[in-house]
Amino acid sequence: MNLPPDELQAIRVAARWYARLHSGIATDADRTDWRTWLAADPLHSQAWQRMAAVAEQMASVPGALAAPTLSDTHQRSRRQVLRSALLLTSAGGLGWLGWRSQATQNLFCDYRTAVGERRAFQLADGSTVLLNTDTSINVRFDGQQRRLELLRGEVLVTTAVDPLRRPFKVVTGPAEVLALGTRFIVRSQAWGGEVAVLEKAVEVSLLASGSRMRVEAGQRLDFNEQSLGALRGNDVSVGAWQKGSIIAIDRPLAALLEELSRYRPGVLRWDPAIGDLKVSGVFPVDNTDLALAALESGFSLRVTRYSRFWVQVSAGHRR
Structure with missing residues (x-):
């Protein structure tokens, strides 16, 4: 993304201010200087709002995944925080692109x-x-x-x-x-x-x-x-999510797992070899771990949890 030089400079300064104010060592004088900078130019205010939007988005990332971003600032040096902030706001940085992505734009929906x-x-x-x-x-x-x-x-x-x-x-x-x-x-x-x-x-x-x-x-x-x-x-599966369920009637396992993945953070993967297995049942969307456990026990599958946010489903041992 190519930004005007003055806008890009404002974003970089906003990143430095963010790093300073979240470093744990900011003084009252720092906060006064930040307010002065913020009020000096509308570009400064816009840049700060964008910085805050990126920070909010990163704050929603699960802890282990968020470690290299803006969380845990009290345990990191100002230089480390600044490096992350500059990465997020640089013209080619992943964080800035993330702010422009659909997911981050949704922060501003009604x-x-x-x-x-x-x-x-x-x-x-x-x-x-x-x-x-x-x-x-x-x-x-x-x-x-x-x-x-x-x-x-x-x-x-x-x-x-x-x-x-x-x-x-x-x-x-x-x-x-x-x-x-x-x-x-x-x-x-x-x-x-x-x-x-x-x-x-x-x-x-x-x-x-x-x-x-x-x-x-x-x-x-x-x-x-x-x-x-x-x-x-329509069949009984239409709109079942209103009451917290997915109803499957001879549904391919791959389609069911794809639907379940909408309701849980992180990555849910499965072996393509089991994707065509037909599954019927009622599965809770408010407790997808319970739904996966039901699939594991009822359909001879193996659910491997590498972490809370990375789960793999594969064929299990036949009884």
Whole structure:
């Protein structure tokens, strides 16, 4: 990323101030000088906000993984902290790129959930949204429309009657979903997305081509940039996450593990040789270790935990 020289310099100075203030040896005079620098130029304030955003993102990294970043500053020298801060904020540094990444940009969305979290919000018009794990949305209401932008993850929307009769739309990736007085789920995927309707109906439109399709209660639809998929019926697995479960019915193990990985931090890997094994059952998303233990005992698998954040699933010994 190429930044203007004055902006890059402000970021570097902000990194030095961050290192100083978090070194454990900052004085009252240092804090006074920092406030003076901060107020001297709007670029300084912007650079400091960016530095703080990177620090917040790094603070959410699990302890062992965060060791080389900005955590544990009281146990490290000012020079070590400064080196990390400069790495995070340099034009080519991984931390600065991370701030520009989608994950870090989500820090500035209107509503979001962490990995493993589900949370409900009521919007200004009385509609409610239930965000699944690792989900972020923006809400844009004006006099003409009610618009929800699904940046990542999955959301259950229950629309309220609007006295102004403004349409309620959810936009994610290549598609727009128009609510027709309804409850529905939208999930963003790398390849496009999915819509499942629980009550009433929605209309799904591709933004590029204008192709559209009505989806009724009890139906679901996949979409990508090029096309809308075929309508399919909902089954008991649709929306089971609302009550903290994944319901699998003859589901390939690889697909189930990929779904479980959404609810746990770190890395969950599996041997491709067992990926096609068909699995049925109800698995808790609030305790993925328990879900893995159930798979291990019920399907003759071996779960190897290299650490809390690195788990491998492979074939076990047949009884």
